[in-house]
Amino acid sequence: MRLLNINKNIIVLAIVLLSMIICLTAAIASSKEGNSTDFSQVFSNLMESTAKENKELLVGWNDYLIKVVGHSNADHLKVIEEFTKDYAKALKAIDEKYAKDREQDKMNYTSTWLDDVTERFGKEFVCNNITAIMMNMIIAFQRTDAKRYDQDANEIISKESILYLAYESYLNHFMDYYNQLSEKDRKKMNAWKVVAEKYLSITNRSHFAFTHYGRHLNNKMEENAMQKENNELYMYFKKLILPFGSGALQKAIKDKNLFVKKCEMQGLLQPDNN
Amino acid sequence: MEQIGIFGEFFRAGNEYALRHYSETDYLDDEVINFDNKTQLRAYLSNLQKDPTTWTVLNTVARNFGLDACRTTIDRCDKEDLDFLCDKILSEEWVLIIRKYHGMKSVKLEQCCIEVTQFINKEITASAITSAIIIALPFFQALFYPYPEKVASMASSAMSIGTEDWKQLAEAIKGVNQHTRKIISDTAGIHSLHHHNNRRLQQLWEEISNAFA
Numbered sequence: 001m002r003l004l005n006i007n008k009n010i011i012v013l014a015i016v017l018l019s020m021i022i023c024l025t026a027a028i029a030s031s032k033e034g035n036s037t038d039f040s041q042v043f044s045n046l047m048e049s050t051a052k053e054n055k056e057l058l059v060g061w062n063d064y065l066i067k068v069v070g071h072s073n074a075d076h077l078k079v080i081e082e083f084t085k086d087y088a089k090a091l092k093a094i095d096e097k098y099a100k101d102r103e104q105d106k107m108n109y110t111s112t113w114l115d116d117v118t119e120r121f122g123k124e125f126v127c128n129n130i131t132a133i134m135m136n137m138i139i140a141f142q143r144t145d146a147k148r149y150d151q152d153a154n155e156i157i158s159k160e161s162i163l164y165l166a167y168e169s170y171l172n173h174f175m176d177y178y179n180q181l182s183e184k185d186r187k188k189m190n191a192w193k194v195v196a197e198k199y200l201s202i203t204n205r206s207h208f209a210f211t212h213y214g215r216h217l218n219n220k221m222e223e224n225a226m227q228k229e230n231n232e233l234y235m236y237f238k239k240l241i242l243p244f245g246s247g248a249l250q251k252a253i254k255d256k257n258l259f260v261k262k263c264e265m266q267g268l269l270q271p272d273n274n
Numbered sequence: 275m276e277q278i279g280i281f282g283e284f285f286r287a288g289n290e291y292a293l294r295h296y297s298e299t300d301y302l303d304d305e306v307i308n309f310d311n312k313t314q315l316r317a318y319l320s321n322l323q324k325d326p327t328t329w330t331v332l333n334t335v336a337r338n339f340g341l342d343a344c345r346t347t348i349d350r351c352d353k354e355d356l357d358f359l360c361d362k363i364l365s366e367e368w369v370l371i372i373r374k375y376h377g378m379k380s381v382k383l384e385q386c387c388i389e390v391t392q393f394i395n396k397e398i399t400a401s402a403i404t405s406a407i408i409i410a411l412p413f414f415q416a417l418f419y420p421y422p423e424k425v426a427s428m429a430s431s432a433m434s435i436g437t438e439d440w441k442q443l444a445e446a447i448k449g450v451n452q453h454t455r456k457i458i459s460d461t462a463g464i465h466s467l468h469h470h471n472n473r474r475l476q477q478l479w480e481e482i483s484n485a486f487a
Contacts, residue, residue, distance in 0.1 A: 091404060091451070098452035102487075131470045138464055145456075160404070207400035211454055214397060215461055222464065246456065249463050250487050253480055265362070 039167060039199065040081035046192055047073075054188045057181075064177045080166050087159040091208075094152045101148065105247025111255045113137065113240070120236060127263035128270055132229055134256050136237035139223050141246035143238075148245060153212040164203040171196045305371040315360050378481075380432040381474050390465045390479075394458050401454035435478070443485050450486070459486035 050058055062073045069076075117133060118126045126133060174196050178189055186193070227234040263269040309315040362368045383391070447455065466479035 091453075095452040098456055102452070102456070131467050135464070135467055138460070138467075142460070202403050207403045210400045211397055211404070211457060214393065214400075215457070219464075246460050247487075249460060250484055253463060253466070253483070265368070 039084055039163075040077045042195060043077055046195060050189070050192070054185075057185055057189055061174070061177055065173060068173060068176075076170050080163070080170060083159070083163040083166050087156070087163050090152070090156045090159050094149065094156060097149070097152065101245060102247035105244040106251065108244040109248035109251045111251075113242070113252075114255055114259055117236070121233070123263075124268050126259070127266075127268040129230070129233070130256060130260055130263070132226060132233060133237075134252070135222060136226050136233060137252055138246070138249065139219075139226060140237045140240050140242055141249060141252075142219060144242055144245040149212075153208070157206050157209045157212070160206050160208050164206070167199050168203050171200050175200075306369045307372055309364060312357075312360050312364060315363060378433075378435045378474060378478060381435060381478055382432050384469075384475065386468060387465070387475065387479075390461060393461065397454055397458055397461075398450060401451055404451075440481065440485065447486055455486045459483045462486065 047058060058073075065071065065073050065076065114126075121129075174192065178186060178193055178196075181189065223234075260269065307318070309318065363370055450458075460483075462479045462483035466476050466483060469475035469479060
């Protein structure tokens, strides 16, 4: 009898492990396609593996949802899948836009901005304020980028919020269902719990908002500092209309470095004054 | 593969050629190519020129001196420009160096660098969550996924970053989406400006910016 119990435990453990492997495989597969984490796929796989051994628990879960929300498990997963696709599509679109714009920026870039600022402020001034000038240039890049991407980013953030709220609603119902199960049944649904907790742990903040606006405070402070340091220079760059965005940043940095070399060679650069 | 570095260095066949001002400290004495006189220097430059692929070395050197006439090929440099270049090197105001190893030795991060590193870490984590990307490569883990105890020691310990590290980083970055790469590249680019008085840190952050671009 004891041997039989041990064997049962091993089987349960094996099922849990198998379910987790299936989930992980699904997540990796979705990453290769460049989609967001495919929640519906992960739960479909969990359902498939649970249905073989513990069909009654799945039926119970479905009945629970219908009783509490009025819609089935399949209804929930279908809508979440739609939200996921919508979000993944928006992510893919902004990524493609970035890649395209970056190539375009590299092609459109010219060094004339450095010539123009030199003509306007004089070489000695530029030599000794090159860091501030470069910072103003980056702020100009960011202004161009904001015009290009902020609206898309805000739309993605709203899609992400819709998706995460759907995750939360579905998973909180699951956790309520799980908590009312017997200890024996909880063990059978452990893989679900692990996955549910994993997803719930990511829904407490917008990850895309962090990615897009994570340095916004610092960037804004840099901008304020530049305005305070030299308003004339700041306004000059603020009025600049650039035919390129931050995709040209590397080329601009390279030009800045070459310019510094020239300043050094011509003896125009004061130590610790750039 | 030929590659021009962020300070106009030229890398070829594992060597790095560059010009450095005498006051800079990021080169060793044995990396400097010494010349006794202008004839010898001219002969050295001419010799480099004979190799059809190394004319770009000279071109890069010339460009560092702001010799616009040399923008396409050293052959187009007029005598006066070349003399100016030779005089600067012979007077030891500027030195021509050749380096067998391209990398950064003894880089010490400052607290602000650690904060930016942690931001990059969070960016990549957020990106991984949104796109289900799994990233695990040594240099990535070493620099951008530091363990808590390592973060504490990052400011005090010196790091060496070699060509192989950059290659691994470049490989790992392939898994990061364009949007996140752009944000990190910009952040690293901005941070490099904060270290305009520290050549190593400036170069490190510019290279990180380059790597994510």
